[in-house]
Amino acid sequence: MLLPLANVIASFLWFLDFAEIMHSNVAQRSIFMLCSLFALASPLINMFYIPPYRKYLKSIFVQATIGPVATSFIYSG
Numbered sequence: 001m002l003l004p005l006a007n008v009i010a011s012f013l014w015f016l017d018f019a020e021i022m023h024s025n026v027a028q029r030s031i032f033m034l035c036s037l038f039a040l041a042s043p044l045i046n047m048f049y050i051p052p053y054r055k056y057l058k059s060i061f062v063q064a065t066i067g068p069v070a071t072s073f074i075y076s077g
Helices: 002-018 025-049 051-066
Strands: none
Touching (some): 002 025, 025 051
């Protein structure tokens, strides 16, 4: 939902500038940033929802955050 919405907002900002309703440097620059959001976010979404990629990414992040785990302990009780 976020990706098509970003393109709709960018198209609306472009139309406002093209129709000379609104002129703003921020609006003109945000058009390109909003359109490039799809190219940035689409591969990240695919990596999360495709199971082999998700499994690989989880193995990297879980391994890096947990660290070594002790496999035995001594019980004195």
